[in-house]
Amino acid sequence: MSFALLFSGQGTQHPAMLPWLAHDDRVRDTCARLGIDDWRSALADPAWAELNDHAQTLLTGLALAAWDQLAPFVPPPAAVAGYSVGELAAFSVAGVIAPDTAAALARLRARAMDRCAARVPGGLLSVSGLSEPGLAQLRAEAGAELAIRNGSANVIVGGPLAALDTAERIAMAAGAQCKRLRVHVASHTSWMQEAADSFSHALAAVPFRAPRIALFSNAADRIRNADSARAALAGQIAQTVRWDECMENVMARQVHCVLEIGPGQALVRMWNQRCPTVPARACDDFRSAAAVAAWLNSHAEP
Structure with a gap:
């Protein structure tokens, strides 16, 4: 079986996203980090949902929770990539950083970017x-x-x-x-260089490992070791996200289908336009984790 996981970025988060997601320990931990009881109720307030700190912390935690709930029913993916902040979840699923580390880094990343945006909105x-x-x-x-x-x-x-x-x-x-876009910082441009430098400094103290799964970066193509992973995660904050190349790299793994984990279907739409011969679906399309797993298991066969 061969499939790829793509982790969404921010900007399309909504209260009804991931309709099948159970309120497990990782979801509860994510809510605790944000000081909320119910993330769906919180997302119903657009002002709350669009704050960089809230969006990046929430989406990273929920993406990891979604994969935790799917992973027992499917084999490991053949390739993983994340779009913008989605890289934190992707790097975690690939074994580069622990899930709790990814969740903590989401807040550090967002706050570093917000400091830049406060000076230059x-x-x-x-x-x-x-x-x-x-x-x-x-x-x-x-x-x-x-x-x-x-x-x-x-x-x-x-x-x-x-x-x-x-x-x-x-x-x-x-x-x-x-x-x-519903993003209030100039992400992935030179106006975020100070944030990239600050995040790089923070990552220097974080344990990183080589990926166990083929992992593709927005800024550095395939990630093969811990040092390149650190450099890529920090660098993409102030560099162009080359998502077109990420899709080509994933396609080169000859996967049989693709699953987007996160809000909406933006990555799926781009994939289907570029690679129409390889079916892709988004987690938001399904009403249960079992249905997601059934689709993956039925399409990931050669």
Whole structure:
């Protein structure tokens, strides 16, 4: 059997996500870290849900809880990758860091990014429908940077709020489709370099191991040892997320299906557009852990 796990990033979290997730010890631990009793009720408040600290801590804890509840019913994945903060869960599932460590690091990561954002408020803007030269011109004129590369015509730019306003105006005038993301920091751009440096310093004291599963990074292709894992986790905070390359790397493992763990179906949609011959589903599509496991077990056979 051969399947890949993709762990979602933040921005699409919602109260009804992971409808089958049981309130187990890891979910309770995640709620305790956030000082809440019920994470679904907390997510019903958009102001609470969009805070960087809340989103990154919650999504990392829930992703790990979801995998804990699925893992007894399926074999180990053949490949793992995470989108932005989803890398913390991915690195944990691959055996690089302990689950409790990943949960604690999510809060450190978020707070380091928030300190940068307090000095230079910023965000992210999804842009699709522009050519490569058009995107390059947009970034140059607006003073924005390429934050995430999902495909040649599907990117996310980041930067200070004024730069995003200008980028959105230029893109709309050129006929592109734009959407502001529910992320209030200029993730994966040079405006987060101080956060990347701070996180790197924190990671130096954290036990890391070589991955037990093929693990692909947003910033460093395949992760093969502890040192490259540390560098990749810190570096991606201020570097472009090369998600298009992550998908190609996972596809090269010749997996038979892909499962997205996290809120929504954003990664599944991108996968199905790029790799339509390999079926992909999201955990949000199912009503029980047993149904997720049944789908994986039926599709992961050669």
